[in-house]
Amino acid sequence: MMDKHKNFDADALFKRKDQMSGYRFCPLCGSNLNREKFDGRPRMVCTDANCDFVFYQNPIPAAGAIIVKDDSVLLVKRAHPPKVNWWCIPAGFMEWSEHPTDTAIREVEEETGLKIKLTSFFEVYSGQDDPRNNAVLMLYLADIVGGKMRASDDALEVRYFKFDDLPEKIAFISHRQALADYVARYRK
Numbered sequence: 001m002m003d004k005h006k007n008f009d010a011d012a013l014f015k016r017k018d019q020m021s022g023y024r025f026c027p028l029c030g031s032n033l034n035r036e037k038f039d040g041r042p043r044m045v046c047t048d049a050n051c052d053f054v055f056y057q058n059p060i061p062a063a064g065a066i067i068v069k070d071d072s073v074l075l076v077k078r079a080h081p082p083k084v085n086w087w088c089i090p091a092g093f094m095e096w097s098e099h100p101t102d103t104a105i106r107e108v109e110e111e112t113g114l115k116i117k118l119t120s121f122f123e124v125y126s127g128q129d130d131p132r133n134n135a136v137l138m139l140y141l142a143d144i145v146g147g148k149m150r151a152s153d154d155a156l157e158v159r160y161f162k163f164d165d166l167p168e169k170i171a172f173i174s175h176r177q178a179l180a181d182y183v184a185r186y187r188k
């Protein structure tokens with residue numbers, strides 16, 4: 001894969017995200033897009049009268065799993081921007097034809113080498129602090145059923161953290177909130 005992260009500039013990306021993802025041209029016909037009110041909200045509408053393209057800026061669904069063993073939670077250290085070297089719950093963006101449960105299982109295996117079985121749904125979060133896009137994060141609880149723990153793909157390191165000794169650098173607000181919610185629900 002080409003290195004698309006070389007010039008990662010979070011401030012510039014936040015700005016672009018807030019400007020309808022920076023999209024300027026219609027992906028169907030190549031005409032200019034025009035920012036206008038459509039269905040009551042700002043959208044990017046194709047200026048070609050014969051083209052029906054409208055860009056709706058929607059959050060991107062993501063899924064992951066909270067895996068707890070001996071009162072410790074499994075976290076991964078991020079290998080790619082944003083927030084390289086910060087920790088997060090193993091999770092990732094949904095592929096087109098996946099169910100979020102498939103996404104959670106696939107992402108955990110890709111990042112940690114571990115095969116999991118989801119045991120229940122945990123919670124859904126809105127993520128707005130990723131400079132690339134907004135996300136809807138669906139988290140499950142899971143048990144490990146196989147595999148061998150090793151960091152790979154998007155992860156530099158994989159390890160368990162005691163809930164009383166979580167790392168300071170946890171990458172996203174939704175992940176910090178999820179860990180706090182887990183503590184509030186299951187560790188009294």
Ligand SMILES: [Zn+2]
Pocket residue numbers: 026027028029030031046047048051052053
């Ligand atoms: Zn068009």
